[in-house]
Amino acid sequence: MPEMPEAMKEPTEEGLEAALEYWWEAGYYLQLTGDSSPLEAVSNADCILCEELVNDWTGIYGVDGWSTGAKPNIPTSVFNLENQGDTATMIFETTEGPSALYKPGGEEVDPEDSDKTFKTSWTGSASFDTSRGHWLIDELVAQGDLDG
Template identity: 35%
Template sequence: MNGAGRKVAQRRVGSLSMAVVCGMLLTGCGPSDEPEGPESTASTETDQVDEGSESGEVTDEAAEAEPDPEPEPVPASSEGPAENWPEPEVPDEVYQETGDGAIAMLEHWVETRNYLQLTGDDEPMWEISSEDCELCQNVTERMTGVYATGDHWYESEGSSIDSAYATNVLDGRAYVMFEFYEGRFVAYENGDELGQGGGSDFDLCEAALDYVDGRWLVQEINVIPPEG
């Protein structure tokens, strides 16, 4: 499921260089004057530099503006959906053609699911999932549909996986067995609670992943509901 998501700092350029140039022109010799000595010129230029520094002007070397701070993430609540929520970062392990690499990608997939539930953005999930993944399609259709009107959203504690192990890694294909916990969530409409869900454990789950273009790609995930 391919997805993810970067600012240019403003620069302040001081006018000190122009002030120095103008100062040199104003202290040039007249027709009947003797040229000023090196000592006098150096003193004048030093004074101008000091004046520029005291007036708060900055040179090109000091004009390296610091980047703007990232907006503070705001969690979802009855007041509104999550804002400025950070997109999950892809871990380095997903590029390793090993069982651990496949598990790392599956864990990252769950993080993109949590991100989708809080934002309605399914791009990060599709960046790491096959378009043939049926569970991925079902999850994205349901969750993006909630956010489509702009007056519905989720508050969620987040889902996770546990006890994951790769049963087979051969010829670029890996199967991972795992337990899935669906985090508790609340659905809202314009601040009014519509319902709650989640808080369930799924013990028998399996994922198939393929190693494609140097990293793992989620092909399918099967989650079997608990009996009863």
């Protein structure tokens, strides 16, 4: 289980960067285990992508499916803090993969895709939740797959 970094408990650019990295680590953990609690702890309740990921992966594990997970990496990111550090927008890229997804009986889903690595461009927003004492990811939107 990923540990929430202390840095994400600060309303700074470094804190936001730590929160974004933690969000992706928590998503990877969700893919590996079906446990959504770390991802939900760093996601705003209104985050559409966050909710979709939780529903999809808990559903897969709920019917005894499983995954090897797609290890994430964030090679580039740009942040813009607003409202005295209470909110922020971000642009970043991720690389994820390779991974494999399996049905309950052990049959691999789309095995031709399991050895691929995906590069994606993203935009997003976040807010510093003073009651929780850390950054929350408000929304992430894929802007498109990059070559990779």
